[in-house]
Amino acid sequence: MQVRQLGEQVINQIAAGEVIERPASVIKELVENAVDAGASNIEIVTAAGGKTLMRVADDGEGMRRDDLILAIRRHCTSKISDDDLFDIRTLGFRGEALPSIGSVARLAIQTRHRDEDHAWAIAVEGGREQQAIPAARTRGTQVEVRDLFFATPARLKFLKSDRAEAAAITEIVKRIALAYPRIGFSLSGADRQPQSWPAARGDEPHLARIAQILGQDFVDNAMDIDAEREGVRLTGFAGLPTHHRGNAQNQFFYVNGRPVKDKLLLSGLRGAYADVLARDRHPVVVLFLDLDPVQVDVNVHPAKADVRFRDSQLVRGLLVGSIKHALVRAGHRSSTSNAAVALDALRAQPPGYRGPASAGNPVYGAGNTAGPAYGQTAGAAHWDPQAFRPLDAAAAPGAGMAEQPQAPFAGSAGFDAFGAPSADARAHEVPVEIEKTRLPLGAARAQVHETYIIAQTGDGVVIVDQHAAHERLVYERLKEALAKKEVARQILLIPEIVELPEEDAARLAERSEDLEKVGLCLEAFGPGAVAVRETPAMLGDMDIQGMVRNLADELAEWDTAEGLKEKLDHVAATMACHGSVRAGRRMRPEEMDALLRDMEATPLSGQCNHGRPTWVELKLTDIEKLFGRK
Numbered sequence: 001m002q003v004r005q006l007g008e009q010v011i012n013q014i015a016a017g018e019v020i021e022r023p024a025s026v027i028k029e030l031v032e033n034a035v036d037a038g039a040s041n042i043e044i045v046t047a048a049g050g051k052t053l054m055r056v057a058d059d060g061e062g063m064r065r066d067d068l069i070l071a072i073r074r075h076c077t078s079k080i081s082d083d084d085l086f087d088i089r090t091l092g093f094r095g096e097a098l099p100s101i102g103s104v105a106r107l108a109i110q111t112r113h114r115d116e117d118h119a120w121a122i123a124v125e126g127g128r129e130q131q132a133i134p135a136a137r138t139r140g141t142q143v144e145v146r147d148l149f150f151a152t153p154a155r156l157k158f159l160k161s162d163r164a165e166a167a168a169i170t171e172i173v174k175r176i177a178l179a180y181p182r183i184g185f186s187l188s189g190a191d192r193q194p195q196s197w198p199a200a201r202g203d204e205p206h207l208a209r210i211a212q213i214l215g216q217d218f219v220d221n222a223m224d225i226d227a228e229r230e231g232v233r234l235t236g237f238a239g240l241p242t243h244h245r246g247n248a249q250n251q252f253f254y255v256n257g258r259p260v261k262d263k264l265l266l267s268g269l270r271g272a273y274a275d276v277l278a279r280d281r282h283p284v285v286v287l288f289l290d291l292d293p294v295q296v297d298v299n300v301h302p303a304k305a306d307v308r309f310r311d312s313q314l315v316r317g318l319l320v321g322s323i324k325h326a327l328v329r330a331g332h333r334s335s336t337s338n339a340a341v342a343l344d345a346l347r348a349q350p351p352g353y354r355g356p357a358s359a360g361n362p363v364y365g366a367g368n369t370a371g372p373a374y375g376q377t378a379g380a381a382h383w384d385p386q387a388f389r390p391l392d393a394a395a396a397p398g399a400g401m402a403e404q405p406q407a408p409f410a411g412s413a414g415f416d417a418f419g420a421p422s423a424d425a426r427a428h429e430v431p432v433e434i435e436k437t438r439l440p441l442g443a444a445r446a447q448v449h450e451t452y453i454i455a456q457t458g459d460g461v462v463i464v465d466q467h468a469a470h471e472r473l474v475y476e477r478l479k480e481a482l483a484k485k486e487v488a489r490q491i492l493l494i495p496e497i498v499e500l501p502e503e504d505a506a507r508l509a510e511r512s513e514d515l516e517k518v519g520l521c522l523e524a525f526g527p528g529a530v531a532v533r534e535t536p537a538m539l540g541d542m543d544i545q546g547m548v549r550n551l552a553d554e555l556a557e558w559d560t561a562e563g564l565k566e567k568l569d570h571v572a573a574t575m576a577c578h579g580s581v582r583a584g585r586r587m588r589p590e591e592m593d594a595l596l597r598d599m600e601a602t603p604l605s606g607q608c609n610h611g612r613p614t615w616v617e618l619k620l621t622d623i624e625k626l627f628g629r630k
Contacts, residue, residue: 023050049165181209444592
């Protein structure tokens with residue numbers, strides 16, 4: 001078969017297949033060019049999801065006539081100095097975007113350099129270039145793309161609906177806008193509602209832009225990240241574990257200002273939140289990684305979505321460590337949206353609502369703000385005295401609130417025989433109670449349904465799930481105990497031989513010291529197998545073959561062996577769950593206060609091991625609004 005060289009147009013169309021996947025790919029390339037040109041405002045207009053029209057206009061530096069002519073030819077760029085592909089300091093650099101677009105669509109460019117008297121315009125239609133002609137335009141560049149893939153109609157069949165393509169464009173613009181808060185972005189067209197994100201001003205532009213795109217709710221529930229190790233710096237914001245989503249769409253990573261979707265970073269994020277988030281939930285993060293360009297290769301993917309780090313373990317360790325440190329620093333903090341959900345549920349009850357008549361849902365008492373129906377006395381309401389139990393250890397079971405004194409420590413030291421405080425106790429009672437309410441989780445006041453603790457703070461009420469809170473406390477103590485001493489190991493009477501591909505066996509043997517720290521002792525057993533001699537005692541009778549193969553797969557994909565540690569953490573979490581205070585157990589007042597104080601002193605106590613919140617706070621102002629006081 002004869003070998004021949006492909007024509008220029010076919011070459012451009014092949015390049016377009018690598019770079020231009022869908023309309024959003026075009027917008028990404030054009031907006032990145034505008035950012036590299038130093039624009040302060042970028043306007044994007046689309047129609048039919050970008051299939052019939054895409055227009056990107058900026059007020060950047062612009063191009064001269066000679067530069068414009070070269071810009072529509074392959075492998076022409078102004079963004080690489082000294083032909084060094086390992087020193088990339090811009091978003092675009094390949095020099096393939098414009099010629100690739102022009103080979104499959106109708107491309108028109110108008111541009112005016114700041115030193116030119118007028119603008120220049122040029123057009124490319126299906127790969128055919130036209131002459132550059134003078135044009136009228138202010139400083140900057142406008143690129144218009146019409147009839148995408150008209151020259152390769154088969155590609156049109158693979159595009160999604162107009163709505164889906166428009167949504168993909170919006171997502172791309174949002175990702176770039178988050179990284180450049182001092183640039184204003186506007187997005188409009190016949191296929192969408194207009195959106196704009198004005199240039200952020202002030203000392204914290206990134207925070208202002210995040211609030212514009214992700215909402216103030218995320219800002220209120222975000223932890224500040226700022227860490228550096230060996231010349232690699234990680235900054236940005238990570239959401240509290242109780243502020244999560246059902247998918248990973250709200251996870252934004254940037255490497256030297258370039259939006260990426262890198263598997264290593266996603267793996268690190270999963271590891272950082274492994275202890276505090278349910279497996280089917282995803283955290284919200286906006287993280288910026290800055291390092292020397294020679295330490296990262298951005299040229300491994302035509303669309304520049306993936307990157308490769310020279311020291312991947314350094315990057316992953318920095319990501320996991322900094323987020324875990326932020327989680328510890330957050331302590332018992334929980335998402336503010338939990339209170340909003342609770343208040344919305346309370347507001348949703350219609351006036352006079354009494355709920356279903358069942359023991360599990362008392363009509364008048366704790367959990368119901370409506371009270372008795374109009375014209376009905378409190379005594380005629382379906383009162384369940386067990387629904388709300390004040391701190392009264394001497395009260396007989398089933399006694400109503402008005403039938404017994406509400407002394408919190410009846411029969412204890414400092415109280416008389418009837419449960420009323422003595423004169424000496426009364427002299428010191430108020431200052432102590434006021435002091436407790438000034439603490440973050442306040443002073444315990446009651447236990448509801450033997451499951452929830454009600455505490456009073458200086459400006460509101462805190463509701464604590466006693467089982468979830470104690471489960472987190474026990475789990476953290478177990479992890480601390482595991483960290484202070486080596487994991488107990490059990491020796492196998494007969495070593496388990498696991499046959500693997502030669503390269504997988506070699507990876508496991510190289511990481512044998514790391515695996516030994518978590519209780520797994522193995523060694524090479526020939527070129528294609530490993531011998532397992534000891535396993536973690538906590539895991540008991542386990543599937544050694546399956547676990548070792550899973551670890552080998554993790555090492556091949558992520559260069560980490562987190563699976564075994566996750567198994568140990570899971571066992572510790574199970575032990576914590578079964579060994580903690582169960583729902584339905586009555587607690588003494590001092591136990592409730594002790595639990596609140598332990599929560600305040602324990603990292604990650606704002607959520608249980610499964611990612612559920614352990615407490616919710618209702619501000620006094622919100623409660624007053626429920627009752628029409630404000």
